[in-house]
Amino acid sequence: MKEWRYKLDDLPEHVKKSAKGKHDATIYKQTKSYIKPLFKLLKKRQLADEIVQSLEPICSFMAEKEYVKANDVYMELAIGNQPWPIGVTMVGIHARTARERIGSDKIKHILNDEDQRRYVQSVKRLMTLAQQLYPSVPSKMVE
Structure with a gap:
């Protein structure tokens, strides 16, 4: 954040x-306020284990300039890899394959909590x- x-x-x-300069300053201020609860939870050691277990490799990969790997872990944290109920659960008279795994109790809800x-x-903005600040070889960067 300091950099x-x-x-x-x-x-x-x-x-x-x-306009771009003002927008960039607004995004910075917003990110600074949005990330404060994360730092407070980390300081109190009250952050959910699932999030801690994802943030650790993200930080490690970022330190190694492995941006693609860090992005993969971020995507896993943000949206998970559960099947998404996009609306098609029945195809004809047969139930969709693996329909029982689409229940609402099986889907990650990390993005449903506003603070999270x-x-x-x-984290994604950072x-x-x-x-941008520490570029790597193109094969290790996210476009």
Whole structure:
């Protein structure tokens, strides 16, 4: 977050006052406020184990500049790999294959909690920023 702030502070004044500059500053402020609950939960050691177990490899991969691998872990955290009920559960007279696994109790609800959604989104923004600040070989970067 500090490096993001420094990056924004180093922008020329005309860029800061432009629409893009104002938008970037707003995104920074929003991300800063969204990620505070994550830091508080980490400090109190009250963050859900599932999230901690996903954030650890994300941070490790980011430190190694393995952005594609970090993004894969992020996607697993954010949306999981459960079958999604997109509306087609019956095909003709036969039930859809694996329909019993689509129940609402089987789907990850990490993005259904507003606070969790916010700090998970902030993690993604920080991943994107890190990729810009510390580029790697193209095969290890997310486009």
